[in-house]
Amino acid sequence: MSRHWLVLAPAGAFLAAALALFVIDAVDRDSTNPTVLSAVATAGGVVAAAASAVLLLSNAATLPAELFGGQLVVDGTSLIFTFIFGSVTALVSLASLDYTRGLPFRAEYYLLVTLAATGMSLMASANSLAVVFVALELSSLPSYALVAYLKHNRGSVEAALKYFLVGALSSSILLYGISLVYAATGSLLFADVASAAGEAAATYPGVLGVGILLVLGGVAFKTASVPFHFWAPAAYEGAPAPVAAFLSSASKAAGFVVAFRVFVVAFPIDAVANPSTYAVDWVLAFTVLAVLTMTIGNFAAATQEEVKRMLAYSSIGHAGYVLMGLAALTGVGGVDAESTALGASMLHLLVYGFMNTGAFLFIALGEHWELGRTFEAYNGLAEDAPVACVAMTVFMFSLAGLPVGGGFLSKYFLVVGAIGAGVWWLGAVLAVNSALSLFYYSRVVKAMWIEAPADDREIEGYPPALYAAIVTAAVVTVLLLPGLAVFDGAAFDAAAALL
Amino acid sequence: MLVEALIAVPLVGAAVVAVAPNEYAERLALGVSAVPLVGSLYMYLAFDGSGNALLGGDVAYETFFEWLTLGPYAVNYHVGLDGVSLPLVVMTTVLTTLSILSAWTPIDDRQRQFYGLMLFMEAALVGVFAALDFLLWFVFWEAVLVPMYFLIGVWGGPRRKYAAIKFFVYTNIASLVMFIGFFALVFGLGDAVGSTGLPEIAQALRAGQLGALGLPGTGAAIPADVLALSAFVAMFVGFAVKVPVVPFHTWLPDAHVEAPTPASVMLAGVLLKMGTYALLRFNFTMLPEQATTLAVPIAAVAVVSVIYGALLALAQSDLKRIVAYSSVSSMGYVILGLVAYSYYGVGGATFQMIAHGLISGLLFMTVGVFYNATHTRMVGDMSGLADRMPVTASVFVAGAFAYMGLPLMAGFAAELFIFLGAFRSTVLPAAPLFTAAAMFGIVVVAGYLLWAMQRSLFGPFRLETDYDVGRAPVHDVAAIVTLVGLIVLLGTAPELLYDMMSDATIDVVEMGGELP
């Protein structure tokens, strides 16, 4: 029994960190040492990641473990994702030590981060539509506040407004979808929904279909998939860079884990979309979404003038790649191919968690130095900050899919999965988009290394925590090239378990 | 573990050099690069492999351990050298060391980064030639591009940014196309292969295990022959960019002109060979039937590359651009040799890879030495350089004649073998005509090189730029003279390499030759 509860350790670590921050803030409001705050949040992330990894890779607990009457489930998928959340949280919290230096409400900042992470880890384990909604809100609400953290910065506020408004709209769409699914199936538990789905699709195809589509919309918001992506460029651009890192890596991953579990487990495609009981072919919907998302994301990114906004769009493009994992569930390629595709999506999110976080943290470094936003602002930065620029180069190339980091392998897995699952043309779309992405990613690299530096730039000091976070992310990104072998088995197993 | 050492030493060296003080970087880099140079020469002497690595030959210096698994496919760390790859590895180490020497003068900024990247590239190049697993190979393949991108972009000429991006994006797109083509094959093989190992795939293909590739969702399937043909075309196009073959060549002159001398040397000397090496390893070894089916268009492309590239070279007035376009021309011979599927054709193509690597490296290096002194490369801006820089001019003359295929220099042997092989090709219809057409390249190449030499080296001394032109520094001269020596050595005794090359390519030839 005690071991049963052990599986909640990752989520617990986040919650514990949040509570600890509460206490610290409550006890010592005025003279709180920022290092302590950051350390607590970072420790929370590290512990969560470590606990997930241990649970995932060892046999410390029997998986999958269902809790609270099946409302929560801890399995390979949830652990992989809590690992991502933990890592990103740790990196972001570490980096924020320097970033928030001199800003007010630091305790609240870390508190919101850890609470959002708690929400995400619950999303990863949600086994019921109710928990999905609650957890999603738990992660979203702190996020809104985090985006608005720089409350005197008009960009930050505008970003928060847009994020919040689109978020509120999406969450009501999601909730309405859930209510329709409930209307059609009479349950919110995934397993029960799944078992009732076939009959519901036969009886109330419209209700179930609209419900599923609306749920898809809600999920698409969280994953910043086109056309629910509109908030993302604004939010990522306006938010403080560590928050943008957090949102674009962890929050997006959280959206995906919900998507994976809800659609794969609760709406089995052969129940909701077979000729006799046809409600909605969500695989088709995801296919459209994937193509739109990667194409629009990448093409829009190609012509940006500001690095952060470019990263925002590229982040959308990556969401499109990950969506391929769902688009590949056509039932054609068999379980092997589908678990490869889905597992590849998870692996991509894992690698992406590091490389994208690192990239945004590099932007945080730029904001710390007040370099400016445009590509030109980074001209010749390699002379002043070679280490950070090497790291950024690794991030960029890895994001582009060059084999300097794990990004290559995970994209490769995605393509292999897509081909195996019969959506080989999606692989081709990915290839085209990757090629384009190389162009705009290399613009950053070009600016840093190739362009002549601006004359009047002054770099004052090298923030150690931010550097530590960036370098860690870079090292992990590179190590994930050979080291993805550690995770790939687990990811494919987890995906197979879902299917 | 020698191959690993050959990769690891420059890699570690790159890291060390990258943090060393600028003023020691060049010497340090030279020292580091000497290690793989000596190592590869030792490996050449101690080489005991036989046969083709992909077709069940006895591979030398082999290492194998498991890396990843992906569904039904195991991705392994598998490296080893055969008679095709070993010479290329040796050429890589030789050219890297010499390029580093040739970089001492022109690179006066951010040296540690420069030499770090050079060493990094060396490691990746050795990896490309040694890898026997597709994914591993691809990792190295792409890793080569990154340092080259920086080398062009940071230390290049005025339009370096455009050139670097163009090079980078163009060749990467090509890699993607090739990647897709290759994986179509792997999927077509289905359960016949359990890994992405190149030997396994090549042998499965040879055993005729390629099946139809089902197009899920439609119920249709791509028949095996269509699949193989389209995979062949995709891979060919992918590699053709790298080689480069007309009409995929336009990145090359831009990259060459803008790149600093050592990068040009590596680009022309080794990077282009990656393309032909891959063509040999993938297209012509794995899909001989398709290669013979497409023999005529491929040969036509080769001939067009030779003649058109030479004509373009003739129209240039920038020395580097001339040499760059002539690379397009010379690499056309390699394609012709490969598609001939004959003993001398394929062997000669392999030999030409080495020969052209050394010769074009030499020419770029020499142009670089001139540039260091004159700060111009435009033929019209200078004349009579031989007056001030007699040794360098002599070396340039030697290199130019080697390029023209002067006998007893490496280029002649290579071209002769290719022509012999192509002329008698049983695979290529009207082989003599194609060969004769390609051979006309030797006239045009003489035309533009002689013309360029006449105008820049000879005549009364005149220089448009305002620099004191003196004799080249010793290390530059050492580098170029060494190359001349190697070129003459290989030209008089091609047997030094040709033996192992033909040993490794004869299986390929037999595959193509045995076909109806």
Place this chain on the structure above:
Amino acid sequence: MVTVAGIYAYAPAIAALPLASFLVALFAGRWLPKKGALAGILATGGSLVLSAVTLVELVLTGEGYDERLYTFVAPAETFDLGFGVLIDPLSAAMLVIVSLIAFLVHVFSLGYMNDEGEPGLPRYYAGLGLFSFSMLAFVFASNLLMAFVFFELVGLCSWLLIGHWYREAAPPSAAKKAFLVTRFGDYFFLVGLVGVLATFGTARFAGEGGFPAVAEHALAGETTVNTFGFAPETWFAVLGLLVLGGALGKSAQFPLHTWLPDAMEGPTPVSALIHAATMVAAGVFLLARMYGFYALLPTVLAIIAFTGGFTALFAATMAVVKDEIKQVLAYSTISQYGYMMLALGAGGYVAAFFHLTTHAVFKALLFLGAGSVIVAMHHEEDMWLMGGLKEEMRVTYLTFVAGSLALAGIFPFAGFWSKDEVLFETLVHGLGANPLLLGGYLLGLSAVFVTGFYTLRMVMLTFHGDPRTDAAADPHGVGWNVKFPLAVLGVLATVGGYLNPAPLAKLTGAEVDFLHRYLDGPASEELLTSAHHYGDLTHKWAGYTAGSVAGSESATMLAGAGLSLALALAGAGTAFVLYRGPDPDRHTEGLGDLRTVLVSNYYQDEYQVWLAEGLTLRAATAADTFDQGVIDGAVDTVSSVSLFSGDRLRRLQTGVVTNYAALIALSVLLGLAAFAVVGGWL
């Protein structure tokens, strides 16, 4: 007692010695007292001795030698790629000629070049050494591949040496032209070489295994070779013509002759050695070397003959109007090689080689003489600025006149005998079998007159009359090292004809046709390179039979000899009459427009330059424009279209949140509508 094989085993040293002198001059020449000249003299002297010994050995023992020395690559397939030594009468004699001239030119250079305090002497002697090496190796090459290799190398040396004075504008340009034009010929040679190897699997010249023998068997239907779908006759003719291309280029035959006059930009000893006596002979020698192959091909033989005859006349007419002494000699060289071609085409194998030999001697002599004059004239080459030199330069004058008379074909100088034999062979075979050859004969015969004319014109303008300039009045003296070679060559030019006085032999029956007997000697028997073997072949395959005028060989011979001698004398006499006197007029100006055409070399240069610059360069420029505009333009278009569409797509993001909501709502509705239709919810 050295055994035969023992002597022949040293044959490679004939070439290796100059190679050593090349290396010495290249790497150590700077520090040597004569900058490498002595090394060159020693080496070529050694070569000469060795060649002579070889020749003697060959004559004495009557055994040839054909050995593979070095394998280029292992013959793993059918191709026989190796280097070897072939010593037969032809190559042994040619070795002597080449090493003799090379030796003399080295000696001459010591006076000609070193006296001027030249820079770049090590380079010069290295070039000479490399040339001697390549030429000698070419001569004893046992197969076509090796021949091609050294054929190319002599081309390189020619380029190096023509461009020796690279600091001036003209020599590098001339060097380029020389190399390019010959390269154009070599292209065909290379195709032919590859074709020969691909057809026969071997490129050996001699013996039953040699490709001429195989070709004969194939024609006879005794064996089959890969003829790429053609009839063997056709295919072999194609191969023959291809190789002929190389020979035309090197031997400066029409239409590839244009480089040779320009090549006179090189130092005069170089002109003597390379562009008169040896390298230019390589083309003719090559044809002679593989005559067993050409003898099988009547069409090709006719083409060779006609080209040769035409070139002989064509070049001679151009020599008439030239003002520079070396230019006259250059066109004369072209013309004389035309005779050799004519002889080869007409089945006169011995005649061709005979003329090659005598020409090598007297033309080297003339060039060295001209060099001597030029030195004396302080590097003035225009004959109109000379005059009256005979008084001041006795040795030069006498030897030069000997050479000139030989060139003009005046009895009894060497050129008379050899040219006469060429014309005789052409005549009899033209009468006997192939009337086409008669055309060649007439061309050759006409050239005799012209030759006599321009030769004497040259002599008269240079040496006779009054000095027309100060320099001519007070010429610079020359030393022994100039006079010695002149003397040697002068003697040879005078008596060289007795090497093979065929008319004497025929008329008297005396066995004095030494060269013929030598070339027909036992050493050539087994190697299938003997003169009578070739005669048999031309007879059998090309149908060459001897005809005669008035049914008598003697009559024919006398008529022919008399005719050519008369013409030569007439030409010479005309020139003598026109240009005698202290201050001759420029009579050629009376030719009017014809002179313009001749001075312009029949506009041959113009059209070739047009081919190179007007056509090829323009095509190249067009290709470049196409490349930049269309091909590269397509590449750039792809990227700009991508960027443009990216720019459009990002405009979706209006920044107005209400629009976002609207788009989201719209997408959801669209999705619902789509699935409502698909799913049949309605």
Place this chain on the structure above:
Amino acid sequence: MVLSSVPAEYYLVLSAAVFCTGLFGILTRENALMFLMSVELMLNAANINLVAFSFYWGTLTGQVFTLFTMALAAAEVAIGIGIILVLYRNFDDVDVTGPTTLRW
């Protein structure tokens, strides 16, 4: 015991109507507060569904979930109002179409 009541479809129509009204408000009104209120309407539409079908399926799940959503809606409004207030402070207006610096 199955209670007889208004047919479920009626509630579906009602909730749909409310939902669409809310959506309409979002699309047409530019005042941030109106936006917020419209969202509340949409959430309530979902709640109506949940409660109605909780009744029809005879389980409490829907009702319990409705309690959660109420709490979350309240929290959302709280956050939203906070954001609107900083918006007001920075832009002197609560017009959602006003701030358009982050675009393209």
Place this chain on the structure above:
Amino acid sequence: MAVAPYEMLAFLLFALVTVGASLGVVLVRDVWHSALMLGVALLSVAIHYVLLRAAFLAAMQVLVYVGGVLILITFAVMLVRRESGPETEVAP
């Protein structure tokens, strides 16, 4: 199973109120009146809960929504409304 007519009547009536008030929320120009309409709409939803035998939920609806959310909105309206113009005229 017939539907009790009064129940149906009540549903229809309050459905009308709900929809009408909702439309009022989005159509009325004045924010404050919209907020009041929202209160009406939320209250009528509570009535629906009662009809659906969820009295506790109805109570919560009133407490949480009308008592909490609406008050928050009211605050916000007061805080952000412009001081000038006819809209500022609040009922006495």
